[in-house]
Amino acid sequence: MSLLFQEAEVILLDTSLGLSADEKYFLIRMLCIYGYGSLKMDGYLDKTVNELERLLGMSDYQIKKVRDGLLEKGYLIRPEQIEQLERYRGRPRVKFAFSSSVIRKIKTVNEHEIDDDHKPRIERLLLWGWGLTPPKQKDLTPSNRILLAVLYANANACGAVYNLGVMQLAKLSGLKTKDSTENQLDKLTKLGFILDRVSGISGKVIWKKLATGAFFLNVLNDQLMTSNKAPFLLLMKSDGIFGYQGQLASNRMISIASLKSDLRKEVKVATNFEGERLFEFSCKPLNYVPAWDEGISDEECEWMFQSEFVEGLKFALKDFRKIWYLQQFMEYKINRYASLMLSQHWEQVQSSFTVVETVMSELRKDILAAKFREKLFKDNPHAQANLSAFELCFYRLAFEAALLTKGLIKKIFVDVDEKVLSQSDYEILLCPYIKTSYITQYGVMVKFEQEDNSIKAITLDVKHNDSARVLTRKIEKHLDYCFIKSQPWSLFGFNIQE
Numbered sequence: 001m002s003l004l005f006q007e008a009e010v011i012l013l014d015t016s017l018g019l020s021a022d023e024k025y026f027l028i029r030m031l032c033i034y035g036y037g038s039l040k041m042d043g044y045l046d047k048t049v050n051e052l053e054r055l056l057g058m059s060d061y062q063i064k065k066v067r068d069g070l071l072e073k074g075y076l077i078r079p080e081q082i083e084q085l086e087r088y089r090g091r092p093r094v095k096f097a098f099s100s101s102v103i104r105k106i107k108t109v110n111e112h113e114i115d116d117d118h119k120p121r122i123e124r125l126l127l128w129g130w131g132l133t134p135p136k137q138k139d140l141t142p143s144n145r146i147l148l149a150v151l152y153a154n155a156n157a158c159g160a161v162y163n164l165g166v167m168q169l170a171k172l173s174g175l176k177t178k179d180s181t182e183n184q185l186d187k188l189t190k191l192g193f194i195l196d197r198v199s200g201i202s203g204k205v206i207w208k209k210l211a212t213g214a215f216f217l218n219v220l221n222d223q224l225m226t227s228n229k230a231p232f233l234l235l236m237k238s239d240g241i242f243g244y245q246g247q248l249a250s251n252r253m254i255s256i257a258s259l260k261s262d263l264r265k266e267v268k269v270a271t272n273f274e275g276e277r278l279f280e281f282s283c284k285p286l287n288y289v290p291a292w293d294e295g296i297s298d299e300e301c302e303w304m305f306q307s308e309f310v311e312g313l314k315f316a317l318k319d320f321r322k323i324w325y326l327q328q329f330m331e332y333k334i335n336r337y338a339s340l341m342l343s344q345h346w347e348q349v350q351s352s353f354t355v356v357e358t359v360m361s362e363l364r365k366d367i368l369a370a371k372f373r374e375k376l377f378k379d380n381p382h383a384q385a386n387l388s389a390f391e392l393c394f395y396r397l398a399f400e401a402a403l404l405t406k407g408l409i410k411k412i413f414v415d416v417d418e419k420v421l422s423q424s425d426y427e428i429l430l431c432p433y434i435k436t437s438y439i440t441q442y443g444v445m446v447k448f449e450q451e452d453n454s455i456k457a458i459t460l461d462v463k464h465n466d467s468a469r470v471l472t473r474k475i476e477k478h479l480d481y482c483f484i485k486s487q488p489w490s491l492f493g494f495n496i497q498e
Contacts (some may be wrong), residue, residue, distance in 0.1 A: 004031065004032065004035070004127060005119065005122075005123065005127065006110065007031050007106045007107075008028045008031055008032065008122075008126060008127060009110050009112070009114070009122075009153070010105060010106055010108055010110045011024055011027050011028050011031070011105070011106065012024060012028065012122075012126070012146070012149055012150065012153060013110065013112055013150070013153060013172060014105060015171050015172060016105070017073075017075065017101075017102075017105060018073070019075075019174045020066075020069070020174040020175075020176065021142065021143040021146040021147065021173050021174040021175050022058075022062060022065070022066050022142050022143060022146075022174075023066050023069060023070055023075075023174065024146050024173075024174050025058070025126070025142035025143070025145060025146050026056065026058065026063070026066045026067075026070070026142075027070075027075075027098075027102065028126050028127070029055070029056040029057065029058075029126070030045070030056070030098075031106070032126070032127045032128070032129075033055050033056070045095065045096055045097065049063060049064070057128075057142070058142055062142065067096065070096075071096065074099055074101065075098070075099050075101060075102045076096040076097065076098065076099060076102075077096065077097050077098075077099050078095065078096060112153065114152070114153050115155065115156060115157050117157060117219070117225070117229055118152040118153065118155055118219075120224070120225060120226055120227075121149075121152050121222070121224040121225060122149045122152055122153065124224050124226075125140070125145045125148060125149050125152075125224065126145060126146075126149055140191075143173075143175065143184060144184060144187060144188060146173050146174065147169065147173045147175065147181070147184045147185070147188065148188055148193055150169065150172045150173045151169075151188075151194075151215060151217055152217065155215075155217050155219070156425065156427070157231070157425040157447045158219065158231050158339075158425055158426070158427030158445040158447050159195070159216055159217035159218065159219035159231075159427070159445070160214060160215070160216055160217075160336075160339075160427050161214060161215040161216075161217065162212075162214050162336065163212050164212060164215070165200055165210065165212040165213070166178050166181050166182060166185075167181075168212070169181050169185075185197070185215075189495060192218055192222070192495055192496065193217060193218055193222055194215060194216065194217060194218065194495065195216040195217065195218045195429075195494060195495050195496070196216045196429070196430050196495065197213060197214065197215045197216065198213040198214050198325075198328055198329055198332045198430055199213045199325055199328075199329070200212045200213040200329075201213075201320075201323065201325070201326065201329045203319050203320055204319045205315065205316055205318070205319060205368075205376070205387075206316045206317075206367050206368050206387070206390070207366075207367065207368070208368060208369070208372045209369065209372075211329075211333075211366065213329065213332070214332055214336070214430075216427075216429065216430060218495065218496060219231065219445075220233055220445075220456070220481065220496060221456075221481060221496060228453045228454060229450075229453060230453060230456070231425070231427075231445040231446055231447040231448075232445065232446040232447075232448070232453070232455065232456075232457065232458060233443070233445060233456065233457035233458075233481075234408075234409070234412060234443070234444045234445070234446055234457070234458050234459075234460075235441070235442070235443050235457065235458075235459045235460070235489060235492060236292060236293060236408065236441065236442040236443075236459070236460040236461075236462065237440065237441045237459070237460070237461050237462070237488045237489065237491070238293065238440050238441070238461075238462040238463075238464070239440070239462070239463055239464055240440070240462075240464035241438045241439060241440060247438055247439065248327070248331055248438070248439055249330075249331065249334050249397040249398075249400070249401060250326075250327045250328075250330035250331040250334060251327060252304065252397075253313055253317070253330065253393065253394075253397070254317065254326065254327060254330075256304060256305070256309070256310055256313050257310075257313035257314050257316075257317040257318075259310060290351075290403065290404055290407050291404055291407030291408040291410075291411050292404045292405065292407070292408045292439070292442050293408065293411070293460065293462045293471070293473065294407075303396070304393065304396075308385070308389045309389050309392075309393050311386055311389065312385075312386045312387065312388070312389025312390040312392075312393060313389075313390060313393065315382075315383070315386035315387070315390065316367075316386065316387065316390040317390075328430070331430070332430050333366070333394075334394065334397050334398045334401055335398070335401055335428035335430070337359055337362075337363055337395070337398035337402075338398045338399070338401035338402040338405060338428055339402075339426050339427050339428050340359055340362075341356060341359055341398065341399065341402040342402050342405060342406060342409075342426040343424070343425045343426050344358075344359075345358075345359065346406070346421060346422035346423075347422060349399070349402045349403055349406050350403075351403070353396065353399060354399070355395065359395070359398075360391075360395055363391065363394065363395055363398070364391055367387075367390075367391060367394070368387065373387075401428065405426070405428060405442075405444060408442070408444070408460075409421065409426075409444070409446065412458055412460060412475065413446075416448075420448060420449075423449070424446060424447055424448050424449070425445075425446075425447035426444060426445065426446055426447070427444065427445040427447075428442075428443070428444050429443035429444060429445065441488075441491060441492060443492060443494075454479060455477050455478070455479065456478050456479060456480055456481055457477075457478040457481065457483070458475065458476070458477050458478070459475070459476050459478065459483070459489060460473060460474070460475050461473070461474040461476075461488065462474075481496050484496050
């Protein structure tokens with residue numbers, strides 16, 4: 001990473017200076033054009049406003065407003081504070097230098113890690129070169145560019161941004177308010193930079209403090225990458241339901257939690273993850289590696305209907321029943337952990353159910369932070385057993401999604417070495433979900449590390465012949481995304497523009 005990028009990154013992600021989005025952009029552009037060394041206490045900028053418009057990619061009004069704001073905050077200083085300058089004739093010139101506080105900030109070490117694929121995107125948004133007009137990435141304003149750069153700075157290799165709420169984005173980007181940030185996000189979505197997003201949620205038992213949602217960036221064809229290192233888009237469509245019982249995992253959980261039963265409220269079995277009865281119920285091994293395009297028998301799903309699991313679901317989800325986007329949020333969370341298992345623990349996703357401790361630990365802290373657990377368990381004697389059952393159920397469903405997705409990936413990429421698959425990044429997409437409670441379509445991003453990837457997408461179209469009890473599978477490779485607009489792939493509703 002270049003020194004310039006490191007300096008720009010500090011300003012981009014800084015919140016201590018209280019900079020607006022336009023002020024961040026202004027300072028980063030000044031760094032790009034002049035370097036901080038030319039703008040510190042022993043130097044100054046001396047340009048006309050017209051020259052700055054061309055160099056910075058900002059309007060006359062924006063430049064004057066930002067300059068005056070930074071002068072008022074003490075982040076820019078006027079040249080007369082440095083030395084007496086002779087008077088220029090003609091149109092007044094813009095003269096200022098960086099203050100010592102900005103210089104100190106620029107030279108701090110930023111430990112935030114940005115994915116290597118996203119660094120060129122940020123550079124094209126903010127660090128375009130000397131004397132050039134700004135690249136016209138779909139008429140992005142300075143505020144658009146800063147917000148999008150912040151999203152890229154926090155995205156994983158497949159473009160997913162986790163644990164970053166709208167108000168956190170507002171603070172990081174300098175947009176200040178939720179409304180202004182939402183307006184910018186709407187524009188970026190309309191321009192095709194954001195594929196999808198899911199809102200956060202909060203409850204009285206689990207996700208007690210607002211659990212943030214996610215943003216899924218269009219890293220497939222955002223026009224900001226100069227290489228062919230975009231992920232594969234793997235899509236599957238079936239004319240019948242498939243997977244475990246053919247239902248979305250979140251829908252199965254909500255349905256079971258809504259059951260009216262005579263099950264006793266007291267749970268006699270203390271549940272844990274080391275071998276108690278519920279764990280044994282949930283870890284029946286399969287004799288093969290299943291995939292999403294195969295039917296799974298009802299016997300494989302019986303574990304979920306054990307009374308302890310039912311009571312755990314009722315306990316955890318009881319105050320969410322009127323929240324319409326609960327299913328979307330839960331599906332996102334389940335698939336987030338499934339994606340994590342595939343990306344970081346590929347070898348452990350096998351037919352025999354396995355608890356990956358690092359994933360389970362993150363899931364448990366995500367569901368309910370430690371500071372809330374002690375009081376919950378103290379106030380409710382059955383809370384620990386109920387919550388433990390819910391967490392194990394949630395993890396098991398994520399493991400199922402990972403196992404079925406792994407089987408599908410291995411079926412599609414038959415020529416890819418197992419070692420390569422184990423070292424790749426995966427993101428199960430949200431876009432196909434919540435259009436129905438049944439699974440008939442499925443989307444995954446697969447990020448290999450090879451430099452050249454001319455194939456953009458691979459599709460699997462599954463047809464069922466119930467009378468003959470056979471499946472026909474049609475696999476196609478695509479060199480562009482034009483197919484997205486045609487049936488059946490238009491049903492996914494991806495925000496991908498050619």
